Amino acid sequence: MPHKLLFKTIVILVSFCGISYQFLINRVLIQFSQNEILNQSVTLGFYLLAMGIGAAAADRVFKNKNAQTVYLLEIGISILGMVLVPLIYSLHIFINIFIANKTLGLFYGPQAVFTMQIFTVIVGLITGFELPLLMSIGQNSVRFKASNASILAFSYFGSLAGALYSAGIFLPSLDFLSQGVLIGLMTLLAATLVAVMAIDQIKKIYCLLVLIPIALSSFVIQVTPKLEQLFLKNYYMNMKVFEISPNSFETVLKFFSTVDDVERYMTPYQVVDITPRDFMTRSGKNSNFIFFLNNQVQFGGDEYLRYHETMVHGAINLTGKIPKNVLVLGGGDGLILTELRRVLGVESIIQVELDPHIIELATYHPIFKAINQSVYQDGKAKVYYQDAFSYIRKTQEKFDAVFIDFPFPTSYDLSKLYSVEFYRSLRKVLNDDAYFVFDAPVFDKTEYRPKPKDIFASTLRASGFQNISAFGLAESFYIVSLGKKSLQFDYDRLPPWMSNQTIINLAVLNESLDEAEVSEAYVNSIFKPQKFVFK
Amino acid sequence: MLIPYLNLRNLFLNRFFVLVIVIFIFFQPQVGKAMLIASTHERPGPGYYKAVLTRLYTWYNKEYFDFDKRFSSRESKLVHSVIEDIDKTSQYLDPKTGLPRFRLAMDLVGDKVSYGNLWISFPSVPIGLKKHVDEVLKSWKIADIGQIYGIEWSFENDEVSLFSLVKGGLQQDVYKNKKQIESYAWQRLEHVQLEGNEIFALGIQEVWEVKSEKKSRKYIGTDMFPSKEFNEVIKSPLVKISKEFGLRPQFILFQDRDHFRIYYQ
Numbered sequence: 163m164p165h166k167l168l169f170k171t172i173v174i175l176v177s178f179c180g181i182s183y184q185f186l187i188n189r190v191l192i193q194f195s196q197n198e199i200l201n202q203s204v205t206l207g208f209y210l211l212a213m214g215i216g217a218a219a220a221d222r223v224f225k226n227k228n229a230q231t232v233y234l235l236e237i238g239i240s241i242l243g244m245v246l247v248p249l250i251y252s253l254h255i256f257i258n259i260f261i262a263n264k265t266l267g268l269f270y271g272p273q274a275v276f277t278m279q280i281f282t283v284i285v286g287l288i289t290g291f292e293l294p295l296l297m298s299i300g301q302n303s304v305r306f307k308a309s310n311a312s313i314l315a316f317s318y319f320g321s322l323a324g325a326l327y328s329a330g331i332f333l334p335s336l337d338f339l340s341q342g343v344l345i346g347l348m349t350l351l352a353a354t355l356v357a358v359m360a361i362d363q364i365k366k367i368y369c370l371l372v373l374i375p376i377a378l379s380s381f382v383i384q385v386t387p388k389l390e391q392l393f394l395k396n397y398y399m400n401m402k403v404f405e406i407s408p409n410s411f412e413t414v415l416k417f418f419s420t421v422d423d424v425e426r427y428m429t430p431y432q433v434v435d436i437t438p439r440d441f442m443t444r445s446g447k448n449s450n451f452i453f454f455l456n457n458q459v460q461f462g463g464d465e466y467l468r469y470h471e472t473m474v475h476g477a478i479n480l481t482g483k484i485p486k487n488v489l490v491l492g493g494g495d496g497l498i499l500t501e502l503r504r505v506l507g508v509e510s511i512i513q514v515e516l517d518p519h520i521i522e523l524a525t526y527h528p529i530f531k532a533i534n535q536s537v538y539q540d541g542k543a544k545v546y547y548q549d550a551f552s553y554i555r556k557t558q559e560k561f562d563a564v565f566i567d568f569p570f571p572t573s574y575d576l577s578k579l580y581s582v583e584f585y586r587s588l589r590k591v592l593n594d595d596a597y598f599v600f601d602a603p604v605f606d607k608t609e610y611r612p613k614p615k616d617i618f619a620s621t622l623r624a625s626g627f628q629n630i631s632a633f634g635l636a637e638s639f640y641i642v643s644l645g646k647k648s649l650q651f652d653y654d655r656l657p658p659w660m661s662n663q664t665i666i667n668l669a670v671l672n673e674s675l676d677e678a679e680v681s682e683a684y685v686n687s688i689f690k691p692q693k694f695v696f697k
Numbered sequence: 698m699l700i701p702y703l704n705l706r707n708l709f710l711n712r713f714f715v716l717v718i719v720i721f722i723f724f725q726p727q728v729g730k731a732m733l734i735a736s737t738h739e740r741p742g743p744g745y746y747k748a749v750l751t752r753l754y755t756w757y758n759k760e761y762f763d764f765d766k767r768f769s770s771r772e773s774k775l776v777h778s779v780i781e782d783i784d785k786t787s788q789y790l791d792p793k794t795g796l797p798r799f800r801l802a803m804d805l806v807g808d809k810v811s812y813g814n815l816w817i818s819f820p821s822v823p824i825g826l827k828k829h830v831d832e833v834l835k836s837w838k839i840a841d842i843g844q845i846y847g848i849e850w851s852f853e854n855d856e857v858s859l860f861s862l863v864k865g866g867l868q869q870d871v872y873k874n875k876k877q878i879e880s881y882a883w884q885r886l887e888h889v890q891l892e893g894n895e896i897f898a899l900g901i902q903e904v905w906e907v908k909s910e911k912k913s914r915k916y917i918g919t920d921m922f923p924s925k926e927f928n929e930v931i932k933s934p935l936v937k938i939s940k941e942f943g944l945r946p947q948f949i950l951f952q953d954r955d956h957f958r959i960y961y962q
Binding site: 465468635636650651652653654656662663665666667668669670673 | 740741742743744745747748749752753756941942943944
């Protein structure tokens, strides 16, 4: 390979890895805040700042800006990349056990995100050294001659490729620890290419250094599952309930070894965690299991009936109408379908779910199969794997009821599914007198305005809906009907097999909803997204 | 010396003291908000309390103590008409100030739990309800006691209590085999502070003094959950109710028969 092409390949590879590290840190840290916007902004900001500082300091730090320096730097970054996620997890575990458990409860939120930026800064700084060194080589070496402009250009190409690969391939298909190892190995490839390119400039003994990251990768891969489990158990478990006194790390390790593993599945769209039976989480629920999407609790072994029975049978009882044609948006766990199957008179069900892996999980995972009664195996519902927004904009079908089960909008991506544009499109797929239901908080303790209910009420009104109600004391839902009848439960007509928890949950919450501030300023739009703050 | 019952943990761990714990699972017009979400102002629609209370009562009858089997038809009608009345009045009572009116109580004395306690109250007695109250009192051969406030059945002691409002508090007349055996005056103590410090006081909602001619007792009412060592005997039914209904006991009364030091300010 000609030297100049090899040099440009190294530039691309180096930038590819640099941006991939930033993506990786960002994705790992999202677990500590659930606020994707804050997380991305802060991580990218710190990364660019550190890169700038690194670039500015490169002249002072490195006296010899030659291939050997680049080689050693890449070896260093490779090692750092491999231990990056283990270090983040270890620091989180340490702070959580020895500090946060005694004070905050869980090391979480902005303080965790900002603290962990120490890793973003380290990676950014070292990455910042790379370009000035490569530029210096490009200018001073006859063999690798390249202008600064072309080095910058190839660096940007590498960053683009890194961003696309990270978003499309690394993040969806590998766990975080493996991603770190893989990117570390790619950085090692860059170091090796530097060695190949300028073997005459590198001390022979230094060539052996490539063995360190290789050996390290093997070690990290070995300890990955254990470390991830330690992190997950520490993250989800309420240690106060067990009254563990985390005096020593051994105590904690010993305790965690007695607890069943948390199951983790990565899909292109979300991270799925399932805590085992009798696992005491921080929310205090001692359930058979708890199902989390992107670290947000969805339901537990004791509560899923309350949620899904309330949503389906509660809505049908409130409106007094059994829908013939039903659309389910989201709800890949299959539990809405399970409840709909119990309703006599429902003729057709279409489900639109973005993530086929969730439906796969719901079809084959023993816990899901047991609770959704293998609903996907009877083939009664037609399932489309696509974006719900895109589906309702394109479909010609009309429905009598739509059940919407999306995650809470913690990002702009999710926020669009609660937008005025979404609801206006939804209006077009509803028959006269139809209704739709979605789960969202009605009560919250935050003083911040707009509260979620302000946003939902304002957005639904702006979408042209008038008959808006809320129901569900512990699991709350909004129901929007095109009919004019005021919605009240008819308790005498509730199905007798409904669980006791559901019965207690079934109260209309219109007094709380009436307190919502309806304002144009609170309308959630794709073009003017609202911040959903909920406590 | 620090007195052992200054905090709930010690209270449970110390075997020297004989404890009586009464855990009420009570329902009231604001049941939903009180039990599930403390800060709402919701007034659930007609039929809600009837549906919920009937479910709870039926389930409790099946699981722990079958009141319906022990009740006469008059008593059974009275209980159900109280449930109906709670449902009706919930529509206009302020959900924040409504009083508890339907209590299933579990008593724990030492390691023995008794489940057969039901307490109903009627702060106002509409005509329909009064008819049922009169019929029950008549069947017990108890003369009209004036402004009746509530009835408590304690089947395992084979006792019934009638509560009436008297000057300064509540009066409890206890009957056994249709004969009055005791009369207590319940008085809520104000400005009470425990000796030592406020560790325990943090969980205290109210302190009651219960006096009869023969004896006097004091109860601490709290919503504080006891320690992990909380008596396993009582923990099991509480966990079961929590799983079945998503409810936690709302009020716990503690009594220390021997030494209960309370200072008045």
